[in-house]
Amino acid sequence: MKSIVICGVSSRALSMFIKPLLKQFSTIYEITGLLDADPKRFAVCKEAFPELAHVPEYKEEDFDSMMSVSKPDIVIVTGRDDTHVTYILRSLQWDTDVITEKPMVTTVQDAKRVLEAEAKSKGKVTVAFNYRYSPYHRKIKEMILEGKIGRVTSVDLNWYIDTYHGASYFKRWNRSRQFSGGLSVHKSTHHFDLVNWWLGQNPAEVFAYGELNYYGPDSEWNPLPEEDGRFCGTCRVKEKCHYYARWHPRASKASVKDDHLKADADQSNLYTAYRPDACIFDDEIDIEDTYVAAVKYDGGALLSYSIIFSAPYEGYRLTINGTKGRIESNEFHEPSRIPFAFPEQTIEYYPLFESKQTIQVVKNEGGHGGGDPLLLADLFIGKDPLRQYDILAGAEAGAYSIAVGEGIWRSVVEKKPIDIKQLFHMQNV
Incomplete structure (x- = not known):
């Protein structure tokens, strides 16, 4: 039985990796550690997957302790994008293989650091480009x-x-x-x-x-340009917002399935000091x-x-x-x-x-046009012997x-x- 630890207990981690590991690959792999900056994410994860109740939880600063105790064969990196580089580099220092969600990191200089670290390590990096x-x-x-x-x-x-x-x-x-x-x-x-x-x-x-x-604040669709810092779940002008109204018709309770949004209501019970329903017209948007x-x-x-x-x-x-x-x-x-x-x-x-x-x-x-199951099979079982070309992406x-x-x-x-x-x-x- 091989050991896997998860760095970043995100929604992507739960749906893309944890669920398949528990349901499809449980005879090959065991999840032996969960690491996240937000302790509420552990509760959300274990509520969704009670079979993980016994799995140790680690804070970001406890990475080395997790590696020492779990001795993982693979580290899966699925946290916020800017955290990827830290987990990848530290995993490579332990000569451990890494599977990371895209983007591998957020800057070219961090990508260069990963390439240099991989060259010195017995571990390798695989990017989950589904x-x-x-x-x-x-x-x-x-x-x-x-x-x-x-x-x-x-x-x-x-x-x-x-x-x-x-x-x-x-x-x-x-x-x-x-x-x-x-x-x-x-x-x-x-x-x-x-x-x-x-x-x-x-x-x-x-x-x-x-x-x-x-x-951003200058959008012609902003229903209240003079006010900043709103949230969809508590917004007093959301019914005047075309983006909200398009997907939340007043006469219907129909919902639209999407793995990026579970709801627009207050989701503070899922996170500590973070809400994923901030106003799309906020001044802090810089992209x-x-x-x-x-x-x-x-x-x-x-x-x-x-x-x-x-x-x-x-x-x-x-x-x-x-x-x-x-x-x-x-x-x-x-x-x-x-x-x-x-x-x-x-x-x-x-x-x-x-x-x-x-x-x-x-x-x-399967998800992403049927790509997800094939990617997971290559990651956790091995390359399809019938495929005559390389498809997994490296560092x-x-x-x-x-x-x-x-x-x-x-x-x-x-x-x-x-x-x-x-x-x-x-x-x-």
């Missing part, structure tokens, strides 16, 4: 590897986060760059890793624009909600990327161009939140001088995804292209 495991994304990777479109020349990726999901980031700690690195790191690293993996190339330079258009970026790769490919965190629906539009053809695919996420008919996703393949082909993929159950992949994300917001602020190699060699950033 987007790679979507059946559509795996099929696209296979088509590129098979040479269907030849050498990739350019990628156009436009991502849309709807008003429900997008607003959730601005209610929580993600809205502070010191905690999340901004959404070009916290969220977009998913997308950059996907493109980096498809291409098999590393990003070399990035130029971007970004703005805060929908959230962007709109990006447009261009990325140049060391193998010659170019990426045109955009993302918006206040769209009418959730999904993406993708095209990949190569010397022998083109791939197109449009995906609509969260059907329960889309108020119109939409087509099922396919992959459209256009050979350069032949007829178009429409490709249907074999789907599987280097995590670092390059962060480099694009940080490069974007630095380009926004500095109004110039950002060289990725120079970013890795900057000091005290």
Whole structure:
């Protein structure tokens, strides 16, 4: 029986790792320690999973004690983004393998520290990039590897986060760059890793624009600009807020399922001194909600990327161009939140001088388009012997995804292209 400890007893930890470990992999792994800065998170976890009642609880400062007592084979890192680097580095000092949620860390300099620490350690770092495991994304990777479109020349990726999901980031700690690195790191690293993996190339330079258009005190949707510091659960003007009203119709008690938000009521019983329903129009918001970026790769490919965190629906539009053809695919996420008919996703393949082909993929159950179960199987059972290419992401992949994300917001602020190699060699950033 192998031992696992959890650093950061978050909602993601409970749903993505703890539940499967207890229900699917309990004959292989045992959870032997829980670490978090907030003691209430232990109570929430053990109420959801009574079988963990006996598992020791540790404060952040007790990390070494936990490692000494539990002697884990794996440390799972699922705390707030800015805490990842501490747990990863300390785990590597104990020569222990790490599985971390994305983003691996929040800055390039911290990513560099992880790479250096991993090189000296017997432990290795794996980043849980589940987007790679979507059946559509795996099929696209296979088509590129098979040479269907030849050498990739350019990628156009436009991502849309709807008003429900997008607003959730601005209610929580993600809205502070010191905690999340901004959404070009916290969220977009998913997308950059996907493109980096498809291409098999590393990003070399990035130029971007970004703005805060929908959230913050200056939003045209703010129902009470002169007042700051509100919370959805207690707000006296929430019925005048379009974002609240869209998902909380007055004549209905219908709820919308989403793993980022459990409710908009006071959730102080789940946390100590923290509420995840802060006003999306607060003055303290210091990140962007709109990006447009261009990325140049060391193998010659170019990426045109955009993302918006206040769209009418959730999904993406993708095209990949190569010397022998083109791939197109449009995906609509969260059907329960889309108020119109939409087509099922396919992959459209256009050979350069032949007829178009429409490709249907074999789907599987599970979160993130069926990607989560396959990721968990690779993490806790081992690589699928039928898969002929690498799919799990290591520390280097995590670092390059962060480099694009940080490069974007630095380009926004500095109004110039950002060289990725120079970013890795900057000091005290």
